[in-house]
Amino acid sequence: MRQKIVAGNWKMNTVYKDGLELATAVNSLATKKTSDAVVIIAPPFTHLAEIKKVLSVVKLSAQNCASEESGAYTGEVSVSMLKSVGAEYVIIGHSERRAYYHEDNAILAKKVNLTLSAGLKPIFCIGEVLPERNANKHFDIVKSQLAEGVFHLSPVEFENIVVAYEPVWAIGTGVTASPEQAQEMHKFIRSEISSKYGEKIAANTSILYGGSCKGSNAKELFANPDVDGGLIGGAALKAEEFLQIVNAF
């Protein structure tokens, strides 16, 4: 059966010392967690190698990766570099990457391929902006993000994908999707996966919710049958609150 996952996306927050302290605190609290959720943190690139050394029960993710394998790409970080410092996951297609760095589905599909070929698992982010939801286009948007970003994969490859539904209007706004809105979209995503790869793979795929998920609302979101956990931004920067979310299952 599919895994429950709570992943913390730290975004561009914490200097090295603070990041190391936060990771140490999260790992320590996670050793006493009361849920069976897999706990993942995604610190900035600069912290990954040292943070890996203080983790035991918590898994390590990067927030992004290069769309090329290696070579003359100044400033980029490759999947093999991430693998070499102990990362197991890579967040791909976060709405902030899509919006501010113009990453389209074609680039994201390349990143997904490279991530899988390095033996890492993509946490593939999808989600609509508010005008798209208001125009009732949110299902179409999510459908095309899946089709163009990950549905080129073989069934065996797709089994390594974690999907994160993050409605852009809920990210960092304090406006959380209602449990009904989350369940409705997660169910739709699972049905799309089922149409493409069959019921068994769809039932085994973890689909996370992201967007103003916090200690106070995680329980009602995670109570939905198709919500398998969360991708957490702001609330992942406080160890106690992050673990409250982990323990919300």
Ligand code: 13P
């Ligand atoms: P917030 O939890 O801060 O809304 O961010 C969600 C997010 O973007 C996680 O990737």
